[in-house]
Amino acid sequence: MGLPNINITFTTLARAMFQRGSKGTLCIILQDSTGSGEYTVLSKEDIPSGISQDNKDAVERALTGNVTPPEKILLKVLGASEELSDGLSWAELQTFDYLVGPLALDETGAETIAAWIKTERENGKKSKAVLPEIDADDEGVVSFSASNIQTAAGTFTSAQYCSRIAGILAGTPFTQSATYVTLPEVIDADRLTRAEADESIDDGKFIIWYDGEKFKTGRAVNSLVTTSEEKGSAFQKIKIVEIMDLIRQDIVKTAEDQFIGKYPNSYDSRCLLLSAIQGYLQTLAADEILGDRPKVEIDTEANRLWLKAAGIDVSQMTDEEIKTANTGSVVHLKATMQILDVIEDIELPILLNQ
Numbered sequence: 001m002g003l004p005n006i007n008i009t010f011t012t013l014a015r016a017m018f019q020r021g022s023k024g025t026l027c028i029i030l031q032d033s034t035g036s037g038e039y040t041v042l043s044k045e046d047i048p049s050g051i052s053q054d055n056k057d058a059v060e061r062a063l064t065g066n067v068t069p070p071e072k073i074l075l076k077v078l079g080a081s082e083e084l085s086d087g088l089s090w091a092e093l094q095t096f097d098y099l100v101g102p103l104a105l106d107e108t109g110a111e112t113i114a115a116w117i118k119t120e121r122e123n124g125k126k127s128k129a130v131l132p133e134i135d136a137d138d139e140g141v142v143s144f145s146a147s148n149i150q151t152a153a154g155t156f157t158s159a160q161y162c163s164r165i166a167g168i169l170a171g172t173p174f175t176q177s178a179t180y181v182t183l184p185e186v187i188d189a190d191r192l193t194r195a196e197a198d199e200s201i202d203d204g205k206f207i208i209w210y211d212g213e214k215f216k217t218g219r220a221v222n223s224l225v226t227t228s229e230e231k232g233s234a235f236q237k238i239k240i241v242e243i244m245d246l247i248r249q250d251i252v253k254t255a256e257d258q259f260i261g262k263y264p265n266s267y268d269s270r271c272l273l274l275s276a277i278q279g280y281l282q283t284l285a286a287d288e289i290l291g292d293r294p295k296v297e298i299d300t301e302a303n304r305l306w307l308k309a310a311g312i313d314v315s316q317m318t319d320e321e322i323k324t325a326n327t328g329s330v331v332h333l334k335a336t337m338q339i340l341d342v343i344e345d346i347e348l349p350i351l352l353n354q
Helices: 003-021 053-064 084-091 107-122 158-170 194-202 238-258 267-286 300-309 320-323
Strands: 027-033 037-041 072-078 097-102 128-132 141-145 149-151 155-158 205-210 216-219 297-299 335-337
Touching: 003 053, 027 084, 027 149, 027 158, 053 158, 072 084, 072 128, 084 107, 097 158, 107 128, 107 141, 128 238, 141 158, 149 158, 149 238, 155 158, 194 205, 238 267, 267 335, 320 335
Parallel strands: 027 072, 027 097, 097 128, 128 141, 141 205
Antiparallel strands: 037 072, 149 155, 205 216, 297 335
16 A cells, blocks of 8 residues: 555645745744743744844744745843853754844854854754854855845844744745845945955855846855855755755655654665655645756665675675665665746847848
């Protein structure tokens, strides 16, 4: 009968990824002298009344979103005697997409959060952060760079406006990117020349710029600038990293909940798991989140190495025998896929007829 539960779950997750206009949960840590507590904010009405107006406005800016508002905001308000570390200890127990720090977050605080995010990601969580003016050089940190941001409500620093940027990222569908999102509320800000904007983006900064008529976001990049064979230029794109994070989370969580410890490690069971993941990826391909040829297969070479390490002579074993061999409690799979980017660069040479 196969694995009906895991197949259904994977299919549901894949469809949800496409259908969710807002994909994000925000985690916002604020410092306040008049109130403290933990809150779940789904709409403006959920913003706690006992905090300062500036903090209320920061949460409301996040709720603006982009195509849609964020799915929800997990809000931690630190009292006057609490430290940023208290907020991060709380955040460690939450599940979210983007974290934003207090309005007065300084360079030291931003570096503390960036280091914390890196550790969380190394430990398998998909958490990311939007931080002001930081050279984090990490795909999990978005470095927002802007100054003197003026709206009808006042003038803001990059730290004060990070919640707005996080809301944009959380409210952008997986089939779009946060590149060139118009900011209708921005009246003025320090304006960059085209060369300055290009240099900032190359330095891993998420900027806002003036196109001659309106203010909008620049290219949706994170702070990663040092690429490698393991992490190429695709890892610099916020959209690509978000999809990679969610695919990894969906597969790991579903396997943990519905497969691990519940089936024998036979070749048939491995193929059923493989088939379920393949179906999940193919659904994403049909929704144009992935390219049209994702592939999941048993990692024969990883099986071979495991068997050799277990003291088994594999020199005379065929690939098929390696693939079907008993590997204890370990299932070695590998996947190849292409995450589709969005149109951001258009080349159109124009030739004039003489």
